[in-house]
Amino acid sequence: MRIEASPRVAIVDYGLGNLFSVAHACAATGSTPVITSSEAEILNSDAVILPGVGAFGDAMQSLRGLDLIGPLRDAATSGKPLMGICLGLQLLMTESFEFGNHRGLNIIEGQVVRFQDPQEGDKILKVPHVGWNGIFRPPGARDGGGLIAGETDAWKNTPLECIHDGELMYFVHSFYVVPERDHVISSVSRYGDHEFCSSLMAESVFGSQFHPERSGPEGLKMYNSFRKLIIRRQNCMDM
Amino acid sequence: MIRIIPRLDIKGPNLVKGIHFEGLRVLGKPEFYAKHYYENGADELIFMDAVASLYGRNSLLGIIEKTSREIFIPLTVGGGLRSVGDIREVLRAGADKVAINTAAVKRPELIREASRAFGSSTIVLSIEAIKTAGGGYEAYTDYGREGTGLDALDWAIKGAELGAGEIMVTSIDREGTGKGLDLELIRAIAEALPIPVIASGGAGRVNDVAEAAKVGKADAVALASLLHYNAVTCYPYQHSDFSREGNIEFLRQPQSGFGKITAATLQEIKANLIDFGVACRMSRRGA
8 A cells, every 4th residue: 555645744742842833844745744742643643753942851851741752762763754853853862961961862872962152253152043054964975065976965865855055944052962973964064163963864763953844945845855755665664 | 144034013914114113004914024025035024913012912823823834934923922821822823932021021030931931042032222311221111112110231131041042122212213223232232142132123224234233243133114115015905905904095105205214125135234244044046
């Protein structure tokens, strides 16, 4: 059986963040969003989005209270497409140092750290980092401006497919992720003298520090690519 | 990278614009302007309910619900938000951030509670400032109608300490006049705060925006007249029915009465910023 063109995407509602812009972006690009905090809905969906704005510790406590930590980890290990956005990306990591030390979902090994006085020339930049900024393929996947000859494109088969290197996306954050293994980093961005991981991909798990649903037509392209990835995976499983 | 944010002040179902927030003219439906600005490279949008504080409620929910389905840039909503519950309601309608002023002046703890509940980056403290005889600035509420006795700079610093993620500073003296932004006010607050500052009030030419960035050190500029008086020339007013609504003379004859304002498009404003060496987001294409 081939899956219908509009996959069901569970948007995890744990009381934080703008779920509605995420849901609208899914709907605008042909997915069927379901805002939910139910384990059954997450299990029955074709993909999961973990959104979020706010404090890491509160978010983990809320996920624990809703008994969603197990289901989210299971979704990731089962190969179901999972996309974390902003705080949702940070929650995927092992631990965060936001107001103390908090355990994360540990789906991706690594830490969440705060910008330490990012500087541009002699000027200290403001934190949070708010606004539009470029996303670039990580240094290992680049050779000057282009791709290393013979390598497959780091953005192929990810939600970043169809995005130009250096495209501007919308960021709002004070913390960023530092994955233990460099090869999961799918894009980097610069804030002053800090180069940080702005998105990552490991197996079926993707996370972005920026908000594609608030990044105009280019951000919507990522939701469309995410939908295509979901369908591709379903079709592979059915063969 | 500086952000250029069209600011839509709304009364009932209409976008309005006045001078010093008085003598409001109807410019048309906000949905038209929101879409027009989104398609022309706006970095965010701000919606302010111009009469909410008078009636103590925000009536933008319907407009936000509709807009957030079609517009995929950050939306900030302000006007009449009194409590964590009010804020939750506009976020549920599709807003990404809220601007609070009156309620925060009355009870500063609201900033802390709201930033805990929704994250600092969701909370914008809006400060309306009027220059005092002594050369300082006093914070006002209700579109510059009510004095607070608070020094605008001290209040901005306190707001940041309480957890506001951004501060929007509006000069009531300059608002709607086209005389240029109050660079002294903006710079004093932008340099004192560790968080981003959105400058608002007074831009009348494209160069005013560049000056707010270069001299005023603003992290973002909110623009109304400068953009609206250009966009209104594209407004399909002959197909609209405003028979029951307010001061519509301006909309009937949109070519008159710009005063000191030389209206511009977002592209013109951004091209000028780049000429001045200020980084900003230029959209790849018109739409």
